[in-house]
Amino acid sequence: MKHIEIKIGGFGGQGIVLSGFIMGKAASIYDKKNATLTQSYGPESRGGACSAQLIVSEEEVDYPEVQKPEILMVISQEAYEKFTPCLVKGGILIYDEDLVNSVNNLPKETRIYSIPSTRFAEELGRKIVTNIIMLGFFTAITSVISYESMKKSVLSSIPAGTEELNLKAFQKGYEFGLEKVNGV
Amino acid sequence: MNNIKPAVLTGEHFMNGDYACAEGALACGCRFFAGYPITPATEISEKMSRRMPEVGGIFIQMEDEMASMNAILGASWAGVKSMTATSGPGFSLMMENFGLGIMMEVPCVLVNIQRGGPSTGLPTLVGQQDMMQARWGSHGDYEVIALTPSSPQEMFDFTIKAFNLSEKYRLPVLLMSDEIVGHMTEKVVIPEEKDIKIVNRKKPEKYTDKYLMYKADKDLVPPMANAGEGYKVITTGLTHDEKGYPAMNAEAQEKLIKRLCDKILKNKADIIETQEQETEDAEIIVVAYGSPARSALSAVKLARKEGIKAGLLRLITVWPFPDEKILEVANKVKTIIVPEINRGQIVREVERCSYGKCNVISLPKLGNIHTPYEILKVIKEVSL
Numbered sequence: 349m350k351h352i353e354i355k356i357g358g359f360g361g362q363g364i365v366l367s368g369f370i371m372g373k374a375a376s377i378y379d380k381k382n383a384t385l386t387q388s389y390g391p392e393s394r395g396g397a398c399s400a401q402l403i404v405s406e407e408e409v410d411y412p413e414v415q416k417p418e419i420l421m422v423i424s425q426e427a428y429e430k431f432t433p434c435l436v437k438g439g440i441l442i443y444d445e446d447l448v449n450s451v452n453n454l455p456k457e458t459r460i461y462s463i464p465s466t467r468f469a470e471e472l473g474r475k476i477v478t479n480i481i482m483l484g485f486f487t488a489i490t491s492v493i494s495y496e497s498m499k500k501s502v503l504s505s506i507p508a509g510t511e512e513l514n515l516k517a518f519q520k521g522y523e524f525g526l527e528k529v530n531g532v
Numbered sequence: 533m534n535n536i537k538p539a540v541l542t543g544e545h546f547m548n549g550d551y552a553c554a555e556g557a558l559a560c561g562c563r564f565f566a567g568y569p570i571t572p573a574t575e576i577s578e579k580m581s582r583r584m585p586e587v588g589g590i591f592i593q594m595e596d597e598m599a600s601m602n603a604i605l606g607a608s609w610a611g612v613k614s615m616t617a618t619s620g621p622g623f624s625l626m627m628e629n630f631g632l633g634i635m636m637e638v639p640c641v642l643v644n645i646q647r648g649g650p651s652t653g654l655p656t657l658v659g660q661q662d663m664m665q666a667r668w669g670s671h672g673d674y675e676v677i678a679l680t681p682s683s684p685q686e687m688f689d690f691t692i693k694a695f696n697l698s699e700k701y702r703l704p705v706l707l708m709s710d711e712i713v714g715h716m717t718e719k720v721v722i723p724e725e726k727d728i729k730i731v732n733r734k735k736p737e738k739y740t741d742k743y744l745m746y747k748a749d750k751d752l753v754p755p756m757a758n759a760g761e762g763y764k765v766i767t768t769g770l771t772h773d774e775k776g777y778p779a780m781n782a783e784a785q786e787k788l789i790k791r792l793c794d795k796i797l798k799n800k801a802d803i804i805e806t807q808e809q810e811t812e813d814a815e816i817i818v819v820a821y822g823s824p825a826r827s828a829l830s831a832v833k834l835a836r837k838e839g840i841k842a843g844l845l846r847l848i849t850v851w852p853f854p855d856e857k858i859l860e861v862a863n864k865v866k867t868i869i870v871p872e873i874n875r876g877q878i879v880r881e882v883e884r885c886s887y888g889k890c891n892v893i894s895l896p897k898l899g900n901i902h903t904p905y906e907i908l909k910v911i912k913e914v915s916l
Contacts, residue, residue, distance in 0.1 A: 377719065411827050411903065
């Protein structure tokens with residue numbers, strides 16, 4: 349893995365940019381790679397289309413934008429429709445099956461992984477941790493960022509007092525991802 | 533007020549450019565911030581509102597940008613390093629009092645995280661359309677210093693550099709960043725406090741009641757007595773004499789304005805910074821600043837892989853403009869390409885300084901940075 353481009357899409361308020369931040373921090377501060385995070389959003393603070401773009405590279409990142417992501421993680425139908433055409437051939441699509449329900453017309457090479465993360469989050473008692481479940485899932489599915497670094501990054505990026513809930517959420521997504529990868 | 537948290541957050545951080553700018557200011561001793569939040573500079577105010585009380589400084593959310601600029605001038609006269617941050621619409625409002633800061637020779641830093649304009653334009657998308665406003669936005673004749681960072685690390689480093697230049701040459705210094713750099717998050721390394729080079733304003737050597745507010749030393753910069761230290765501190769936006777008294781005549785105007793310009797122009801060698809990559813044998817040079825410099829570097833690397841002798845000249849200080857450096861490059865190369873997120877502003881300076889010695893191509897773009905391939909395409913066309 350020399351240079352990998354990741355895009356995360358959803359609505360403002362879902363923790364899209366925070367997810368990108370946690371991934372980027374894990375890659376750059378704990379995995380000691382180069383990481384550049386950019387974001388795009390509308391004038392609304394919540395509810396508008398929102399995306400985070402992350403480049404993780406062993407070399408210095410010059411051009412900061414993601415045009416053809418190798419990994420796409422989406423948490424809304426709108427983001428799915430908007431961003432899947434950019435996904436590279438044979439790329440990885442990760443989505444929340446509770447919020448993205450119509451997945452079709454994808455090239456057959458696309459590697460598709462879905463998780464009911466909103467439902468899992470509700471089961472844990474707080475819908476707000478949906479994105480952290482997605483991050484655990486992402487960690488298990490892709491090998492871009494190490495498990496330990498991602499865990500450290502989650503813990504250092506969330507409000508004090510929420511560690512236990514977030515760790516549970518992260519672990520839930522991670523274990524579900526491992527099952528998917530191992531075909532259990 | 534006591535420090536309850538360190539001002540210098542030594543260590544490695546994954547931090548956006550706006551936050552890095554705020555941390556740079558705090559690390560070099562800025563203890564007063566007055567501003568009015570505006571996308572995409574809001575994160576600077578936000579960070580300052582949280583951090584200033586932690587380090588014993590003052591944060592004020594002002595009623596508007598005119599008042600913000602005035603407040604930081606006042607704070608600086610009181611001896612405190614001060615800063616404000618804004619974007620296009622607020623930058624326009626600050627221009628009047630920016631001129632006051634130039635005339636009164638007040639060290640402080642004005643940050644512009646540029647977005648698309650004119651007017652309210654494109655709040656959440658990038659622009660570099662205020663580069664000429666930075667140079668000429670306030671009325672009258674004057675010289676400015678403007679720095680253009682390309683990364684969050686440089687947002688930290690150049691904010692410190694901006695403060696140092698403002699203290700050394702006694703003027704408001706402009707940090708002309710852009711939305712992409714302000715909102716981009718990357719690793720930022722904050723050094724140990726002892727390793728941060730800090731320049732403080734020159735003070736009068738010893739107390740005398742004959743102290744003259746505006747009597748400059750050989751370097752054309754007058755030592756600065758802060759208000760409240762016992763000196764007779766008189767300052768005005770009117771043309772003034774060495775005492776600081778208004779002097780309404782041609783001789784005083786000639787003397788003062790010439791010195792205000794010369795203190796920058798005669799120290800250009802100390803102020804101007806550029807950075808070159810792959811320029812030694814280059815036949816085509818891209819001149820870029822801010823976020824497009826990143827696309828330009830990528831394009832130059834791609835061109836080199838195809839055997840094209842391309843290089844990058846990155847402007848770190850856009851103002852004062854590096855006239856001599858551009859001429860030196862123009863004498864060596866066939867073509868200079870200037871990608872900017874505007875309709876072509878700095879390219880005019882490049883044309884002016886290259887005296888027709890080489891071909892100069894403007895590569896304008898609006899609302900986003902150029903992709904490396906857009907720049908590479910032009911490099912390839914001119915290499916034929």
